[in-house]
Amino acid sequence: MRLSCTLLLLGLSSPSWAGVTVQKAGLSVPQKYAHRRDQAKTLFTTSYTSYKKFAFGHDDLSPVSEGFSDGRNGWGASIVDAMPTMFVMGLENIFEEAVNFSSKIDFSKSQTSDTVSIFETTIRYIGGLLSSYELSGEKYPILVTKAKEVADKMAFGWVGSNEMPYGFIDFSTNTPTIGTSNIAEAGTLSLEWFTLSKYTGNTTYADLTAKSVKHIANLAAPLPGLAAQGIDPTTGSAVGGYVTWGGGSDSYLEYLIKYARLTNTADSIFIDTWKTAVDSSIRTLLKRSTVGNHLYLADFDDSRQIRHVGSHLACFHAGNWLLGGKLLGNQTIIDIALELNEGCWNTYASTATKIGPEAFAFVSSDGNFTGGNAISADQLKFYNKHGFYITSSAYIMRPEVLESNFHAWRVTGDTKYLDRAGAAIDSFNTFLRATTAFAALNDVNNINGGLIDDMQSFWFAEVLKYLYLTFDDPKHISLDDYVFNTECQPFRAPPALDSYSGKLVPAKPFTVQSGSLPQISPNAVSLKL
Ligand SMILES: *[C@@H]1O[C@H](CO)[C@@H](O)[C@H](O)[C@H]1NC(C)=O
Ligand SMILES: *[C@@H]1O[C@H](CO)[C@@H](O)[C@H](O)[C@H]1NC(C)=O
Ligand SMILES: *[C@@H]1O[C@H](CO)[C@@H](O)[C@H](O)[C@H]1NC(C)=O
Ligand SMILES: *[C@@H]1O[C@H](CO)[C@@H](O)[C@H](O)[C@H]1NC(C)=O
Numbered sequence: 146m147r148l149s150c151t152l153l154l155l156g157l158s159s160p161s162w163a164g165v166t167v168q169k170a171g172l173s174v175p176q177k178y179a180h181r182r183d184q185a186k187t188l189f190t191t192s193y194t195s196y197k198k199f200a201f202g203h204d205d206l207s208p209v210s211e212g213f214s215d216g217r218n219g220w221g222a223s224i225v226d227a228m229p230t231m232f233v234m235g236l237e238n239i240f241e242e243a244v245n246f247s248s249k250i251d252f253s254k255s256q257t258s259d260t261v262s263i264f265e266t267t268i269r270y271i272g273g274l275l276s277s278y279e280l281s282g283e284k285y286p287i288l289v290t291k292a293k294e295v296a297d298k299m300a301f302g303w304v305g306s307n308e309m310p311y312g313f314i315d316f317s318t319n320t321p322t323i324g325t326s327n328i329a330e331a332g333t334l335s336l337e338w339f340t341l342s343k344y345t346g347n348t349t350y351a352d353l354t355a356k357s358v359k360h361i362a363n364l365a366a367p368l369p370g371l372a373a374q375g376i377d378p379t380t381g382s383a384v385g386g387y388v389t390w391g392g393g394s395d396s397y398l399e400y401l402i403k404y405a406r407l408t409n410t411a412d413s414i415f416i417d418t419w420k421t422a423v424d425s426s427i428r429t430l431l432k433r434s435t436v437g438n439h440l441y442l443a444d445f446d447d448s449r450q451i452r453h454v455g456s457h458l459a460c461f462h463a464g465n466w467l468l469g470g471k472l473l474g475n476q477t478i479i480d481i482a483l484e485l486n487e488g489c490w491n492t493y494a495s496t497a498t499k500i501g502p503e504a505f506a507f508v509s510s511d512g513n514f515t516g517g518n519a520i521s522a523d524q525l526k527f528y529n530k531h532g533f534y535i536t537s538s539a540y541i542m543r544p545e546v547l548e549s550n551f552h553a554w555r556v557t558g559d560t561k562y563l564d565r566a567g568a569a570i571d572s573f574n575t576f577l578r579a580t581t582a583f584a585a586l587n588d589v590n591n592i593n594g595g596l597i598d599d600m601q602s603f604w605f606a607e608v609l610k611y612l613y614l615t616f617d618d619p620k621h622i623s624l625d626d627y628v629f630n631t632e633c634q635p636f637r638a639p640p641a642l643d644s645y646s647g648k649l650v651p652a653k654p655f656t657v658q659s660g661s662l663p664q665i666s667p668n669a670v671s672l673k674l
Contacts, residue, residue, distance in 0.1 A: 164641030167471040167624040169558040174616055178563050182616035184570050186234050188583065189227075189609045192600065193239065195582035196223055202246070208579040209598035217265060217602070219256030221246060225273035227605035229634050232280045233622060234613055240281070247274060248287040252295040253316070260313040260322050263299045264330040268396075268632040269602055270295055271337040276634035278344065289344045296341055296350055303353050308360040309378040310334075310353070325384050326376045332358050332397030335404045336630045358404065361397060362418040365653035368429055368445060370421030372397070373655075386657040388445040390426070391459035396631040398422055399461060402469040405645065407628040407638050413647060419469055420647035423478055431481070432509040437532025439488040440481070441507055444516075447657050452516045455533065456504045460489035460545040461631075464552030468624065471556060472645040483557070486549045488533075490565060493546055495531035496590045498576045499568060501546050504537035527590075538588040542577075542600060544607035544633065551611045555624050566615040607633035 174182075192206070200206040200213030204222035207214055216222075224243050231240040252270075255261055271292045278288040301319040302310035311321030312330045334354040342351035360381055366372045367386040374393045375384030390398060401419035404410070430442045432453065442462055444452040463486035470478030492501035506515045508528065513520060517536065524534035547569055554562035577583040579596055583604070588594030610633045614622055627635035 164643050165472055165474065165645060166641065167468055168555045168619060172555065172558045172619040174563065174618065175560065178560075178567065178616050181563070181567050181570060182613060184574075185609055185612040185616060186236075188570070188573060189230060189234060189605065189613070190236070192582045192604065192609070193227060193231075196600070196605075198581070205602065206582060206600045207598045208582040208584040208600045209596050211581065214599065215257050216259075217269060218259055218261055220250050220252065220270065222269050223600075223602040223605055225250075226269045226602035226632060228273050229276040229280055230605055230610040230613070232277060233610060233617075233635075240277075244277065244281075244285050244288065247277075247291055248285070250291060252291065252298065255316050260315050261299065262313055262330070263302050263310055264312065264333055266295060266299060267334045267337045268630055268634075269606070271341065272630045272632045272634035273606065275337060275340045275344065276630070276636060279340075279637050280635065289341070292337075292341055293345055293347075296338065300349070300353065303357075304378075307378060307381060308356050309376055309381045310357060311378045321378070323379070326378050327374050327393040328361050328372050328376055328397040329374075329393050329395055331376055331378070332361050333400055333631055335400055336407055336628065336636060339404070339408060340636050355404075358397070358400065359412075359414055362401070362414050365655040367449070367655050367657075369425040369652040370418050370423070370650065371425055371445075373657075383655075383658055386447045386449070386655065388430075389459065390430075390442050390462045391444065391454075391456040395458055395461060399465050399631055402465065402472065403628050403630075406468075406472060406641070407636055409639050409642055416473075416645060416647035417650050420473065421650045423466060423469065424649055427477075427481060432507070432511070434507040434509060434528075434532040436508070436529055437491070439491055439507070439532045440484040441488050441509075441533075442485065443509075446516055450514055450516075451511060453509055453513055454504065454506045454515050454517075454536070455488070455492075456537075457492075457501055457540075457543045457545055460485075460492075460501075461548055463489060463549035464545075465549075467549070467552045467556045472641075473647065474644065479556070482549075483553060486553050489546045489549060491531065492533060493565075493569065493572075495527075495533070496535075497592050498540075498586065498589050499572045500540045500576065500586065500589045502535045502537060502589045503539045503541065503543075504535075505533045506536050507533045535590060538590060538594070539597065540577075540586040540589045541597065542583075542585050542604040542608060544603060544611055547608060547611045547615070548633065551615045552624070554615055555619055563615065566612055570612060603632060 196206040199211045202221050203213035204215045204217040224246050228243040274288045274292040302321050309331050312326035313322040338350035338354040342348050361372050367388050371388045373383040374387040377384050401415045405416040432443045441455045463482045466482035528534040550562050585597035622635050628638045
């Protein structure tokens with residue numbers, strides 16, 4: 146009797162108590178880290194003050210020249226993308242200002258001459274609007290109206306009976322631009338559009354995007370559960386046979402398990418495909434470096450060769466495997482995830498700035514093929530010391546390594562992850578400083594390598610929110626109550642089920658279809674795929 150009363154009380158104060166939990170029970174941040182949360186907040190307010198002064202209403206601040214750029218159709222991407230972070234940090238005044246701004250955005254046309262990316266617009270604009278709506282207690286319905294406005298235009302990306310959307314829409318004619326897309330662009334819409342259906346009562350949004358994910362999951366794949374990166378939206382078939390957890394594929398894989406958790410859907414295809422993808426990644430892609438014994442997830446190319454490469458973008462995998470490993474109750478996946486996280490953190494710990502590079506490569510017992518240039522003498526020297534070598538040296542203010550570090554903290558409670566996040570804050574304060582804000586870096590391994598004149602909106606949305614939450618009360622935006630979209634925008638999840646289980650799905654015979662595979666250049670610094 147007494148026990149059940151206690152349980153009832155616990156259940157009331159913590160709705161996430163029942164069902165599977167992701168976070169370590171009873172976690173709290175030790176007092177000695179309290180200043181770190183304030184430092185993360187100061188990075189945000191300093192950056193945003195400069196954005197307001199030099200770039201307000203535009204997409205990005207150019208922090209070096211103190212100007213702006215409009216790479217996201219000129220709708221004020223930084224404001225909308227930063228809005229949930231403002232709420233999470235308790236910055237009520239600028240949050241309300243951002244809501245006011247958002248309520249007046251004209252989504253009927255692009256403010257630039259560019260076509261509209263369904264993927265980028267979904268994760269940054271729809272994600273920012275709907276997460277803000279939820280976080281602020283559904284106080285501003287205009288945020289849903291605005292999300293619906295832009296989604297209704299983008300719904301023209303699904304043509305006729307096509308299950309796959311085109312990647313880009315011309316808003317002046319409501320017609321898609323022809324070309325190849327990829328599974329990240331087509332398969333990273335489901336959390337946001339599901340949430341839009343929830344608040345508009347129109348199920349079309351959820352249906353369109355779930356249909357696309359299921360289409361990809363049902364395609365014959367180069368490796369079980371791991372679809373080829375390229376997609377032809379006209380036919381819905383795979384283009385090429387490139388497999389990676391990096392850009393162009395990454396968030397499709399990320400959303401499989403997150404969609405299962407956000408919706409608690411009875412349709413097992415999402416969880417089955419995620420589990421199968423992880424299983425075949427462990428079998429085929431998991432490689433150890435010959436130096437340092439670091440664990441990495443390699444790529445697998447069109448000619449079925451392992452490419453010994455990794456990237457900042459791909460480093461979200463550790464956090465995603467921690468989430469999925471906890472939901473599935475699979476310690477093998479959790480243990481591998483923690484080791485993958487070590488490999489990614491090592492790319493930070495090894496450089497002159499203690500910030501990790503955009504792309505890297507390594508050597509394993511099965512070779513050193515990367516699909517790119519042979520390893521140079523300098524790279525070999527670096528490799529022999531650190532167990533990876535840099536192939537693209539920039540840091541463009543990406544979050545993935547700190548995102549996985551955040552998950553590792555919330556799941557294990559090991560304070561070494563707090564120390565690492567603290568070290569990253571110190572590095573940002575030391576090396577990313579422009580006159581009034583913070584900027585991207587040309588070369589993480591050269592402290593005099595200079596700054597890049599762009600501050601992407603994901604600095605506000607992701608890097609600074611993950612850092613802040615790492616040092617915040619773990620009950621605030623708990624991984625048991627929220628599912629983060631790929632832009633770190635939290636969506637409120639229903640209570641977790643008692644268990645999540647999936648089964649491995651067998652591969653269908655796959656042959657590489659030629660076509661113009663979209664080139665995901667590691668140097669294309671403006672891509673957020
Ligand atoms: C937002 O708009 C409302 C209504 O026009 C106004 O009362 C309020 O002062 C504005 N808030 C901010 C922070 O600009
Ligand atoms: C639901 O949204 C779709 C996509 O914009 C639209 O075509 C449809 O008319 C809407 N349905 C209703 C009932 O409003
Ligand atoms: C956990 O997942 C791994 C990888 O798919 C699999 O080999 C293992 O059997 C799973 N463990 C359990 C207990 O299901
Ligand atoms: C990479 O592989 C080639 C071919 O097997 C070999 O000749 C070369 O020495 C290797 N380089 C390194 C750094 O391991």
